[in-house]
Amino acid sequence: MCGRYAMTLPHEAMVQLFDAVASNDLPDGPRWNVCPTTQVPVVTDGGGARRLRPMRWGFLPHWYATPTAGPLLINARAETIARKPAFRAACRERRCLIPATGFYEWTRDADGTGLPWYFRPSTEAPLAFAGIWQDWGPDAVATCAIVTCAAGPDVAMIHHREPVTLAPEDWPLWLEEVGTGAARLMRAAPPGRFDRYRVDRAVNSNRVEGPELVDPPIDEE
Template identity: 40%
Template sequence: MCGRYASTLPPETMRELYKLLNNVEIVPRYNIAPTQPIVAIWEAAGRREAHFARWGLVPGWVKDPRDFPLLVNARAESMADKPAFRDPLKHGRCLVPASGYYEWHTGPDKQKRPYYITRQDGAPLALAGLYATWSGPNGEEVDSVATITVAANAQLAAIHHRMPAILLSEAEQDAWLNVRDVRAREAVQMALPLADGVLKFHPVSTRVNAARDDDPGLIAALAAAEKTPAGTGGQMSLF
């Protein structure tokens, strides 16, 4: 799953990169966790804009969000069949801009060690997501998002068996957001693992385990003497 990520893009860079029609006031974040507000991009009424939304999708048909499980991730293989994700897949596809994300590898000693995963070329990640708007009995509205996961490629499987669905090209991102012309069954085919070598990774401090910690030191690599997952041959260039 993808349960923590960083997003450090300046607002003006995000606007230009994703062709946004609005400005969004954001600050660099290094440890974004479920239930927190995140920035997500979607198109509505012909406008592509960035919005703040809760990370943890709540479908519009839910009566009381307090009684509904936290849906942080949607599995690409089953999202077209799940009641919570079927409608968002048709009408509520979004992008979640990220600089990188964290994953935990469980070693032979059963200890979980965090890794920071990002693009080899240093470019941002556009995570594929789904959004929904829940309307409360008093007229309140809450936008919420789930990020999509796929089976990990061979390179990343050394850390975890799942990875986020990441849309690399502008054409892929445009098609994902185009809910008017690109149907759900076509969108499902876009949620695929990346090829090996596109991403890289390095071990980071276990301070990332605590959502209260949020600073640049969290994405810094630990000393080279730290152990790497079995099967990587010591290579520190996964995601």
């Protein structure tokens, strides 16, 4: 799964990177500890121009009476996304890109305490997670989820799932700007896409923020 990530690009950099028009209500950044249910920047196809807009990270199916009426859907599994009632329409019609500069996964020590690992691109290029989105409720609250797949070699030693990350040449297909066959994009990253290292346990708290969260710990365990 992907349950926490970092997004440290300025709005202007995201606009340039994705060739998008920015909404004026984007969430403040940078963020080194993006948590579920918060507002995150998302790229959608705007019918001729891409839009960079805020969405709630936590997909809400239309039948939820309240945001807490069912499970918190922050991820959608690539293997079942086209069949699950919650996701199948969005998978066909409402795909998006979720910008990130890195993400976290956890192992556990002998006492069961979570040990966080930070994954970042092996190059300087930011990440674009494959996502889906949907408006929910009478106020059309925009919500999104990150598509995940079985982990590739860079992530598998730490966790069995990873977020689907898309190369720039694949963005038009995922956003339905060109062609068909986006399902083939839902796969693990090739070897060497990510660097990883242990970080401080402070990131285990969803109330902690700051660039020190992605610093390697002084004492490796």
